[in-house]
Amino acid sequence: MERLQNKVVLVTGAARGIGRACAVRAAEEGADMVLLDAPGTLPTVGYELGTGDQLDDTAELCRKHGVAALTLFADVRSSAAVRAAVDQAADRFGRIDVLINNAGIGASAGKAAHEMTEEEWQILLDVNLSGSWRMLQAVVPLMLALQGGSIVNVASTAGLVGYRHFAGYVASKHGLIGLTKSAALDYGPFSVRVNALCPGPVRDDPRMDGGLGGVVANSLGISLDEQDAVDLESVALKTLVNPADIADAAVWLAGDESRKVTGTVIAVDAGFTAK
Template sequence: MGTRLQGKVALVSGAARGQGRAHAVRLAEEGADIIAFDVCRQLDTVPYPLATPEDLQETVALVEKLDRRIIARTADVRDDAAVRAVVADGVAELGRLDVVIANAGIATFAENTWSLTDAAWDEMIGVNLTGVFRTVRAAIPAMIEAGNGGSIVITSSTAGLKGMGHIAHYSAAKHGVVGLARTLAIELAPHSIRVNTVHPTGVNTPMVVNEQTGAFLDGNTGLQNLLPVSMVEAADVANAVLWLTSDEGRYITGVSLPVDAGFLQR
């Protein structure tokens, strides 16, 4: 157990498994209490299995095993009232809010941009962009009111820094959160709240390790990392997130941090 986030409270979206769970557990290892939420049901356009309520309870158990407090709720990031309720409940129970990890996201694919359906486009933008906006919009007033400064980290992607075929809706959303973060970094600097994005390459999580995503990766031989690894681990991204949220990153704001094994150098 470390102490880099001792006494602080972190909100993590998409916390039931994958990167979100890794972030919640890593921040708890450094002393943070956690407000966690996830949709915990299947979405209409997503072909691979999404997280379940049981997955979220596993995250709860892992955080509690570290002797940290956690408030966990089922909520859709697109549902403004539900997200606001998660933040309100968490702050009421844990007393403050210092860190926001806007991580919830989905991945789907299409033959090309013009074959994307309205449903696929709308659900992707709703979860991966609008959901991030609603998460930070709900959280920021509590952070400002607390007066302790803080850190917001948004999960983008290497597809948020370069174009990629077959994922126009995903890439558009992940580019969009970069613009959102850069604007928030300017607006929140007077409150000593820092805002950054992380940009992973493929991560060894259920969103990537499934038949649908595997078929996309197999059909795109240009999607190769510079370092000799096919994917990074969720823990690798969580360590970067921890650095950005801790005092070690206290003067880092408005940046797009790749955790990409050199993928963007290709």
């Protein structure tokens, strides 16, 4: 039996990278999919977000597993856009069982905390932290109506430890872990679970079109190969984390095998935070 059969899973930031990996893996487990992204550019973020074509590619990869896939555009910085997208998903499927809050940005970085502009700081918090809260706000009423659901917040090892010259990103991800724990207490009595995943630095996978590793390396003024070498040295398992590793953990948290797990923070980081 597929682990997410008869469930509807909404993934934000589904156009590429970790979001695409989570979406395709959930589809493989039989879930109908709602795939949300916001193509374009964001102020202060010096790289392109996922495109509409990439989102369509994710949907096609999901449909290959025989499930339905609805694509939606919504910027998680906008409550109105988020609400409209969730309403469309509810109209189509009548329910949302799982929310994978994955949309996030990794820029700006490469500056000491006091050197960031207010706009750079605000946008990191607005997308990575407030965006996840806005999604939760829109989806939770549907889960309460079902008396069940699972929210998976994709945080980062930057939610557990500091990284030099990444203060805004680190603050946003620490905040997301705080949201995870409090929301787990709020919704536990209604069987709605809320957990966080903390990927370590994830190797860009060409099949997933992800590029955040390259962006991070660039902001530190080194090549992706140099970045990978540094990451490899710093992890216990001496192997880099792939988007598929995060997707496997997300599917476990999404499904009933983790039914007694809420308010937890799971690092999928090859042992980076073990020391």
